[in-house]
Amino acid sequence: MELGIRGKVALVAAASKGLGKATALALAEEGCAVAVAARGAADLERAAEEIRQATGATVLAVSADVSRAADCKALISRVRAELGPVEILVNNAGGPPPGTFTDVSDEDWLAAFQLNLMSAVRLTRLVLPEMRARRWGRIINITSLAVKQPIPKSGDKAILLKKGSSARIRPGQKELETVPYDHAEYHELWPLTNGVDELSEKVEFVPPAAPQPFELFRSDEKLFLMPERQNLILEKPLPVDINKPGRCERYTPQHRPLVAAGKKVNSYLLFFNQEGPKNWKNYRKLTGQITFSKPILGVIGHYQKLKDTDAIVGIEGFDYPVFMQREKDRGLDNRNAGADEQMAHDVITISPDRKTLSFEISSGPWIDQFRVIVQAN
Missing domain, CATH: 3.40.50.720 (NAD(P)-binding Rossmann-like Domain)
Incomplete structure (x- = not known):
């Protein structure tokens, strides 16, 4: 555990x-x-x-x-x-x-x-x-x-x-x-005791415990925030996709920012798991934000980097799911160069103080996931 x-x-x-x-x-x-x-x-x-x-x-x-x-x-x-x-x-x-x-x-x-x-x-x-x-x-x-x-x-x-x-x-x-x-009292305390100062109404915190199947956490209206490894000292540099304040809606696998080795970090997985019928055209736009108690060091949204970092900052022994075994459907959706603004894509914004992450997620019928790496105490 x-x-x-x-x-x-x-x-x-x-x-x-x-x-x-x-x-x-x-x-x-x-x-x-x-x-x-x-x-x-x-x-x-x-x-x-x-x-x-x-x-x-x-x-x-x-x-x-x-x-x-x-x-x-x-x-x-x-x-x-x-x-x-x-x-x-x-x-x-x-x-x-x-x-x-x-x-x-x-x-x-x-x-x-x-x-x-x-x-x-x-x-x-x-x-x-x-x-x-x-x-x-x-x-x-x-x-x-x-x-x-x-x-x-x-x-x-x-x-x-x-x-x-x-x-x-x-x-x-x-x-x-x-x-x-009162269960509600403890439900409100869990985020605070796990490095999360504030959640918008579109985010639900998954209390840390023995890993639960993703199917227990489903909603058409919310993202789920699940704490993974806490107070982990990185033995080697950790590849991420976003590591600077500002708005990001397009990145490439060739873009290789790193969280330096020796950093003490907490990791969190955000995921959307649609509750309703799995309709390929049934996209939902979710917006919200999360404020952490410490600065955000990086965000991992590319499916390959998610897979590569599961064993490093993910929950040990946990089976991270993909939709219909399609690994490419696991991460964030890029906005393609020259694409229409209305086309479905995901946007991540990190505040200037690096503590608040805002998201605009276009979620389809699969389990969308991205990982946030935060400085530990």
Whole structure:
């Protein structure tokens, strides 16, 4: 699975075994540099080495008791010094000793709050300023099934979260607000967390996940924007068709602009997949725009370059379709020299600051596609 987090720095608490260790392994498999923390140094280092051997990732083991404020502060400082600022934080901790309500002492309650609640509060407070400054961050809080279903002799975690609710902070706000889980809320957030600041109404974002068949995304009125590789460092120059601001409606395969090797990039595929009857004369004119958070480095519209770059910046193992096996129908349509202005062709315009891409697409019955390469953080 390609989650677009390759190269990010992740910290997982209580990661010497169980769910924490599994989470750290999954993040390492996605290409993160992972810091793992737990109280038992021997078990923690053993888990870290297993993850290194399994993934080849950088794994930093830091022995820490997250129920202690000083340990939390030292943990974040160590990760920052050796890996960089924490970009993904997974708050996780073991449960308190079991007991009935009347059996649990004041000391037990306070210890449970320090371990399960205050550890998350402190670690979040320590990483949040840098996440805000970078305009990117993920904080995942793992707690017990007791949140949704009471468990005998385990009462503390149920008050930490309320079933069906979460918290958020909007830009400019200082206070957290509680909101219900709502698919629409997350649907609106996906583009922002994947480097897309704004979409016009004619563009629909495909949430990053395991690759879905193109046939699930069909519309006569919209283009779909699908994130592909994220934070990829190019090992060699990448051929594109358009790499300068301005309007482009004609290019040739012989025109060979390049995105330089060593650049860190995100790639996105835009595609039109007609929903109605496949009529060769049924052209539709779609116009709209996309604003990215970073500059556009290039646009790939020629079918051969699309094919050649699938394995470099495309989703690994994904089968990119063509219409009736006609590869030439996959990319953008050039305006032929001397052709009438009314003839069907595609126009791409890149804004002077290179962040906004505008399109005028004449789409037929096939799956039109073009790829946008954007500078990564």
